[in-house]
Amino acid sequence: MLKRKQLxxxxxxxxxxxxxxxxxxxxxxxxxxMGFYYTFTSWDGMDMDHAKWVGLDNLKRIFTEDDRFWSxxxxxxxxxxxxxxxxxxxxxxxxxxxxxxxxxKGVLRTIFFLPNVIGGLLLGYIWYFIFVRGFSTIxxxxxxxxxxxxxxxxxxxxxxxxVIVFVWQTAGYMMLIYIAAIxxxxxxxxxxxxxxxxxxxxxxxxxxxxxxxxxITICLFLTTSxxxxxxxxxxxxxxxxxxxxxxxxxxxxYREGLVNGRYGLGTAKAMIFFxxxxxxxxxxxxxxxxxxVEA
Amino acid sequence: MEEKKRYTGGVLVLxxxxxxxxxxxxxxxxxxxxxxxxxxAEILLNAAKLPEVFSFSNFKRAWIAIDFPTVLMHSVVVxxxxxxALVIVSSMTAYRLVxxxxxxxxxxxxxxxxxxxxxxxxxxxxxxxxxxxxxLRGNLHGIVICYxxxxxxxxxxxxxxxxxxVPYEIEEAAVVDGASPYGVFLRIVFPLLKPITMTVIILNxxxxxxxxxxxxxxxxxxxxTIPLAVQKFFGQYLRKWDLAMAALTLSTIPVVAFFLLLxxxxxxxxxxxxxxx
Numbered sequence: 041m042l043k044r045k046q047l048x049x050x051x052x053x054x055x056x057x058x059x060x061x062x063x064x065x066x067x068x069x070x071x072x073x074m075g076f077y078y079t080f081t082s083w084d085g086m087d088m089d090h091a092k093w094v095g096l097d098n099l100k101r102i103f104t105e106d107d108r109f110w111s112x113x114x115x116x117x118x119x120x121x122x123x124x125x126x127x128x129x130x131x132x133x134x135x136x137x138x139x140x141x142x143x144x145k146g147v148l149r150t151i152f153f154l155p156n157v158i159g160g161l162l163l164g165y166i167w168y169f170i171f172v173r174g175f176s177t178i179x180x181x182x183x184x185x186x187x188x189x190x191x192x193x194x195x196x197x198x199x200x201x202x203v204i205v206f207v208w209q210t211a212g213y214m215m216l217i218y219i220a221a222i223x224x225x226x227x228x229x230x231x232x233x234x235x236x237x238x239x240x241x242x243x244x245x246x247x248x249x250x251x252x253x254x255x256i257t258i259c260l261f262l263t264t265s266x267x268x269x270x271x272x273x274x275x276x277x278x279x280x281x282x283x284x285x286x287x288x289x290x291x292x293x294y295r296e297g298l299v300n301g302r303y304g305l306g307t308a309k310a311m312i313f314f315x316x317x318x319x320x321x322x323x324x325x326x327x328x329x330x331x332x333v334e335a
Numbered sequence: 336m337e338e339k340k341r342y343t344g345g346v347l348v349l350x351x352x353x354x355x356x357x358x359x360x361x362x363x364x365x366x367x368x369x370x371x372x373x374x375x376a377e378i379l380l381n382a383a384k385l386p387e388v389f390s391f392s393n394f395k396r397a398w399i400a401i402d403f404p405t406v407l408m409h410s411v412v413v414x415x416x417x418x419x420a421l422v423i424v425s426s427m428t429a430y431r432l433v434x435x436x437x438x439x440x441x442x443x444x445x446x447x448x449x450x451x452x453x454x455x456x457x458x459x460x461x462x463x464x465x466x467x468x469x470x471l472r473g474n475l476h477g478i479v480i481c482y483x484x485x486x487x488x489x490x491x492x493x494x495x496x497x498x499x500x501v502p503y504e505i506e507e508a509a510v511v512d513g514a515s516p517y518g519v520f521l522r523i524v525f526p527l528l529k530p531i532t533m534t535v536i537i538l539n540x541x542x543x544x545x546x547x548x549x550x551x552x553x554x555x556x557x558x559x560t561i562p563l564a565v566q567k568f569f570g571q572y573l574r575k576w577d578l579a580m581a582a583l584t585l586s587t588i589p590v591v592a593f594f595l596l597l598x599x600x601x602x603x604x605x606x607x608x609x610x611x612x
Binding site: 066072078140154181262269271293294317 | 342346349350352353354356357360361363366367370378379381382383424425427428430431432435440443446447450452453454455456457458459460461462463464465469480481483484485487488491516517520541544545546547548552561562565566569576579580583586587590591593594595598601602605606609
């Protein structure tokens with residue numbers, strides 16, 4: 041009797057967990073650990089079965105010779121800081137606006153969220169046209185210098201061009217999270233603060249912000265990790281140009297592997313990238329979590 | 336429920352600011368749509384004006400140039416099958432992990448959650464090797480399996496959180512009535528998961544439909560989806576704005592239609608998903 045029950049438990053475990061475990065291991069875990077091995081080989085992608093062990097050569101090369109990788113790293117870091125700051129500021133302001141007593145708040149929420157459902161590649165190409173043709177048309181008509189810049193043609197306009205599109209795409213999503221959090225702040229607390237003579241700014245700083253810290257943690261985490269892994273917008277908007285001035289790490293890894301065919305070197309970069317992402321996101325969550333308080 | 340407030344002048348000002356910002360948010364769509372009706376010369380002359388005549392000829396040419404019916408079908412099939420597989424597999428996995436918290440299952444849960452931090456680019460090159468080795472490259476089941484692997488952690492996590500709140504007594508009663516463990520899951524538990532299933536479907540549809548990198552690595556030419564077709568198209572016709580804008584409009588319509596039709600569910604689902612995630 042006990043045996044049969046045990047057998048049935050085994051079968052259940054296999055049926056319910058088996059498929060998920062199998063495919064997850066095959067698609068995520070296995071490649072992840074293979075990555076550690078390929079980091080130390082001269083695997084060239086063509087000859088996939090003959091990855092030669094080269095020890096620390098790849099890492100040495102990345103740390104001493106590969107200026108392009110480090111310029112991609114630096115670009116991605118700067119981009120992440122700018123994109124995270126602007127996105128969260130914009131989405132928080134939008135959320136504050138849409139938690140007021142507006143008649144059109146439902147429609148406005150839909151509009152602000154709309155860009156988020158379209159993929160980064162398509163959005164990038166739509167904006168490519170706007171930067172290249174649309175802005176110059178507006179610039180000619182109005183004479184405003186901002187529109188007459190050589191958009192996407194210089195490192196600075198390429199950088200800010202991607203930031204603008206990133207914000208446009210992501211702000212609506214973060215706005216939804218902030219709205220949910222703001223609506224959860226107890227009305228009595230705001231009322232009490234108001235009776236105590238606190239102004240709008242003071243209420244925001246001392247009541248609203250501390251109480252929505254969990255939402256801030258989530259939004260900072262999502263925007264940081266998305267910005268750091270940015271790929272589609274980069275490919276469609278600037279392709280890393282002019283030169284390699286706006287090449288992100290993700291694009292650099294992709295090209296090292298699939299364009300240059302240096303899979304071993306690409307994998308070594310991908311592992312450095314993994315530790316970078318893990319370090320940055322975990323630190324950020326740890327720092328903001330500490331600031332969370334109970335109502 | 337929100338308390339009733341008076342509609343004051345201050346709120347009216349905020350309303351107007353909101354409308355102006357919304358127009359700014361919509362302006363890229365204005366450029367996209369008006370220019371897909373124009374002739375190339377008209378676009379080059381002035382990209383901001385309305386078209387002199389609304390002509391569908393760009394759409395006709397773009398329709399053929401990117402083979403729109405085929406790529407649309409590919410996107411629908413890839414997204415549909417992958418999401419279906421994800422819903423089935425991740426709900427079953429999560430159910431078992433909640434109801435039988437053995438040491439193995441607890442470790443598995445933590446590994447799945449931890450894996451969410453691995454960026455796709457970190458595994459993509461070795462994944463090329465795996466997909467070649469197991470003949471998952473260039474075919475439909477290959478990409479579905481890849482999406483299953485990458486999507487499982489988040490979907491499982493969402494189901495896990497939800498199943499914890501489903502009372503166990505309902506299942507016990509069914510077992511007493513003679514239902515098998517599989518019957519209990521299929522007929523009793525799974526229907527109760529409907530709200531979170533909606534969230535899982537929406538998040539995964541938006542992700543897989545718009546994904547570029549995984550399909551370009553795994554199925555590329557044999558099963559071109561919309562993002563791949565757009566990328567290829569821009570490689571060829573970069574400055575043919577008239578065709579390009581029409582192709583982009585066509586490619587944007589399905590997902591925007593999906594959003595506008597289901598916007599209530601989507602906004603609720605996304606809010607639920609991210610607050611738990």
